[in-house]
Amino acid sequence: MNVAIVEDVIATEAILAEIKSGEDGAVCVFDGIVRNHTRGRKTLYLDYEAYREMALDQMRGLAQDAAARFGVREVAIVHRLGRLLIGETSVLIVVASAHRGAAFDACRWVIDTLKKTVPIWKKEQFEDGAVWADGEPFPEEVVSGPAERMG
Amino acid sequence: MNVAIVEDVIATEAILAEIKSGEDGAVCVFDGIVRNHTRGRKTLYLDYEAYREMALDQMRGLAQDAAARFGVREVAIVHRLGRLLIGETSVLIVVASAHRGAAFDACRWVIDTLKKTVPIWKKEQFEDGAVWADGEPFPEEVVSGPAERMG
């Protein structure tokens, strides 16, 4: 499982090339990129920060859980931190599997769960100020006790 | 909309780079690759052929329908024909959108619909012979009359 937090440009092509294996028939990729606006305000750039060691632990857990839960062969999760400009990739998720249904389901589950439970935050810099992006409330299992490992 | 049928290696990185725009927050990619086995038999390579002009028309229609139906900004569909080796990409679908839900839904709808309605066939070469891959029955609207354009 290729799970990493990086400060530089995410090497999408290399990660894709590395993950593919002869057993795979489908690769599903989610590429999260910095959008030029949020709720009508023009974004200049984003600053990402993380509780790094814990975020990496959580991402490793997600990759393992996704493989077990959806029966996919391989999962890569790479998140970038620091200042990101419009159009740059902040997070890349790649899932390789024999069949496409499992690849899609696993990829979506990973990004949806990552966005709720992995301790990474972004500060949005607008022309007229900066704000920490408002997140959704934590899932119940996160605030009420240790997250159970699935699968 | 970047819709194409090609004979050479699909230029994934270039297609991805070209599709991204500042309005996008999410890009979902489906990369269909040649698997080394089918139902327990070892595959050597695949030969893809198409009713080329009609396939291209259908693919263009799918890209337009997906944009209208899911509200995504841009869709690219590229299919390769000819002899493909294990691990090579036969079809690449890229969807760019402001938000990830629509990107995932559109990408999956395109590949699922393409696999049922776009006239492309593959002959699988095994160690002990070759067979045309068995397809699923056509959807009712395909066999009973002209496909309605959606959206």
Add this chain to the structure above:
Amino acid sequence: MLVRVLFFGVLKDLVGAEQQVLEVEHEASVGDLLDVCRDQTSKQSEVWTRLAVAVNREYASRSKVLAEGDEVALLPPVSGGRP
């Protein structure tokens, strides 16, 4: 009248040709043409009941009436594979 018939995938192997120009009766339907095509091959195959037909690159029903010079493509189920 004459129509051009294109065969793809397993049908190409079954018929032994990529295309044929066939004589059909005036106002023959897609279904009539399929009967002509099937009758000229000795080999049985269930593909005849599972194929789709495109007339001038649009999917068409069995009841569609053909016109002189139409391009009629016989299309085996496309190779989806397990999702």
Add this chain to the structure above:
Amino acid sequence: MLVRVLFFGVLKDLVGAEQQVLEVEHEASVGDLLDVCRDQTSKQSEVWTRLAVAVNREYASRSKVLAEGDEVALLPPVSGGRP
């Protein structure tokens, strides 16, 4: 006893520090520590009711009892954005 408290995102700005070493009572809970942290800032914020807490890098409930030297991280909701 002493615990190390880490502040992230909006909490870092609110508290004005990335981390602090705080003195809490023996067998203090996560909830007790949160009260101490909140009381030391004059600014009101609804983030105190929405944050999650990790003790030694594992999510923990408010009732978890702390031990000397624990690393306690206060985590604002992560920045999901609209799916």
